[in-house]
Amino acid sequence: xxxxxxxxxxxxxxxxxxxxxxxxxxxxxxxxxxxxxxxxxxxxxxxxxxxxxxxxxxxxxxxxxxxxxxxxxxxxxxxxxxxxxxxxxxxxxxxxxxxxxxxxxxxxxxxxxxxxxxxxxxxxxxxxxxxxxxxxxxxxxxxxxxxxxxxxxxxxxxxxxxxxxxxxxxxxxxxxxxxxxxxxxxxxxxxxxxxxxxxxxxxxxxxxxxxxxxxxxxxxxxxxxxxxxxxxxxxxxxxxxxxxxxxxxxxxxxxxxxxxxxxxxxxxxxxxxxxxxxxxxxxxxxxxxxxxxxxxxxxxxxxxxxxxxxxxxxxxxxxxxxxxxxxxxxxxxxxxxxxxxxxxxxxxxxxxxxxxxxxxxxxxxxxxxxxxxxxxxxxxxxxxxxxxxxxxxxxxxxxxxxxxx
Ligand code: NAP
Numbered sequence: 001x002x003x004x005x006x007x008x009x010x011x012x013x014x015x016x017x018x019x020x021x022x023x024x025x026x027x028x029x030x031x032x033x034x035x036x037x038x039x040x041x042x043x044x045x046x047x048x049x050x051x052x053x054x055x056x057x058x059x060x061x062x063x064x065x066x067x068x069x070x071x072x073x074x075x076x077x078x079x080x081x082x083x084x085x086x087x088x089x090x091x092x093x094x095x096x097x098x099x100x101x102x103x104x105x106x107x108x109x110x111x112x113x114x115x116x117x118x119x120x121x122x123x124x125x126x127x128x129x130x131x132x133x134x135x136x137x138x139x140x141x142x143x144x145x146x147x148x149x150x151x152x153x154x155x156x157x158x159x160x161x162x163x164x165x166x167x168x169x170x171x172x173x174x175x176x177x178x179x180x181x182x183x184x185x186x187x188x189x190x191x192x193x194x195x196x197x198x199x200x201x202x203x204x205x206x207x208x209x210x211x212x213x214x215x216x217x218x219x220x221x222x223x224x225x226x227x228x229x230x231x232x233x234x235x236x237x238x239x240x241x242x243x244x245x246x247x248x249x250x251x252x253x254x255x256x257x258x259x260x261x262x263x264x265x266x267x268x269x270x271x272x273x274x275x276x277x278x279x280x281x282x283x284x285x286x287x288x289x290x291x292x293x294x295x296x297x298x299x300x301x302x303x304x305x306x307x308x309x310x311x312x313x314x315x316x317x318x319x320x321x322x323x324x325x326x327x328x329x330x331x332x333x334x335x336x337x338x339x340x341x342x343x344x345x346x347x348x349x350x351x352x353x354x355x356x357x358x359x360x361x362x363x364x365x366x367x368x369x370x371x372x373x374x375x376x377x378x379x380x381x382x383x384x385x386x387x388x389x390x391x392x393x394x395x396x397x398x399x400x401x402x403x404x405x
Contacts, residue, residue: 003057027092029330037342037398044402115316128307143201144295154186201289216290313347368404
């Protein structure tokens, strides 16, 4: 196949050729529709930004229903190896095959490739209907830990042999006080996984000149998991970024509340309070680093503040590779109807271009999507909420975006 591989250096930086090979997974349900639309927009942006000097060579990976039909496997070892080998890839949503012994293809991909940071930028696109009075003040990036916390899946049903054994150990050996026959879940959180997540959030803040990184936690109640996340977060800031970061105390004690140019303020907030603050004072928050469960809640809550999941992009990033993806599911009732909104996957493609260092192409996508929606050219989901909008099909929306470049 034409094109060259993207490679990664030991310091994490990328070598991106002008003709990179990028693997893609079309996805199930609405996947083929939104992928086609997204590919058109991404290619259009690259062309508009660089003419013939740069071009992506797309390489399809058969995963999900297509993989099962054509190769008898939902998620093959070769597909996983390709995502790792080619460093950057993009995917549509995948159906979780019910009763086929696979928990979730998406979770499997994240775990097998150790994609430990789930990154979700949340930014308002005018005039998408929002429940906020000033949604334009929302401009945050969430870094959610992807590998541990209650998602480690260590859970025992009430009354089972396992839960009774664990309860007996906790009562008899450690003196814990437990209700009779309780279901029991375990919440492991480690320094190594928390620190690498917070480090990636701080690195992002430094690279993008973001003013702050907020550590979100419920450490007042769960001191040795969530509280430790907070401690480890401050520690890694001092260990790896002593020159580029300062704490809120240092900000006030030394700089009278005004951070010097180029310094990222590291602060922490208890999770329930942070949910209030992102609603009431969203402009005080920029990058948010959080454990897995907090991140799950916060990602969707913030997406709702700017108009919902249909337009929110996402990526799962690890040390060896990154997979960019739409944040919604396969919406099977709309499969093949050329109807749904492709913006989530299109904006995930823009994130991918930015991650590759193709900033000009990233900006083309963002500007063109904004202009298109501003003109009221939108798919059914937004049209039903916007006065005077012109409802278009999925493919027509993509064509309209490209025409704005
Ligand atoms: P879903 O596919 O996200 O769809 C739920 C509803 O959200 C749709 O009926 C539609 O609402 C709206 N919606 C979703 N995507 C949209 C788009 N692009 N444009 C406009 N509206 C959109 O959630 P689900 O029905 O719970 O899940 C279906 C399957 O997707 C499951 O197999 C699940 O496991 C999988 N899933 C995959 C991923 C992933 O691959 N990352 C994530 C989540 C779920 P209206 O009906 O109101 O129009």
